[in-house]
Amino acid sequence: VTPQISRDSNQKQKLFFPDLAAEAVSISGFDKSSNSVLAVPASGVEVLSFGDVEDVRGFYLEVSGECYVRLNGSADNIPVKPAPDTAKAKLFVEADLTSIEVQNLSTDTILTGAYCVWGDPTT
Secondary structure (H helix, E strand, O other): OOOOOOOOOOOOOOEOOOHHHHOOOOOOEEEEEEEEEEEOOOOOOOOOOOOOOOOOOEEEEEEEEEEEEEEEEOOOOEEEOOOOOOOOOEEEEEEHHHOOOOOOOOOOOOEEEEEEEEEEEEE
C-alpha cells in the first residue's frame, strides 16, 4: 500500500509521495499470516477468519464495493468505499485485533474481495 497524493490529476505536483524503501511496512517481525477471499451476501455480515494467527496485529482488505468494517466487537462502523473511478475499496490497519466484521451495504449485490491478516510476533 503506497499512498500518493498530488494537486493535479497527472500526479506531477506531489504533495505526499513516500520513499518506498524508507516508508515500507515490514511484517517480517511476525511468525504467521493468513489470507482468504470473502463473498458477503447483499445486506449481510461476515466475520473474517484469522486462520491459525492467534495474536493478530494487522490486516489488509480489498472489496468490490461499499461496506462497513467493525473491529474488536465494537458497534462503531468504519465506512469503506472505493475512490472515484476505481473498482476496489481498500483498508489497511495495524492494531491489536480480536475480531473483524464486514457488512455489505448493498441491498442487491454480493460484496466480494480478499484479505490478509498477520501477527504472532516473534520474541
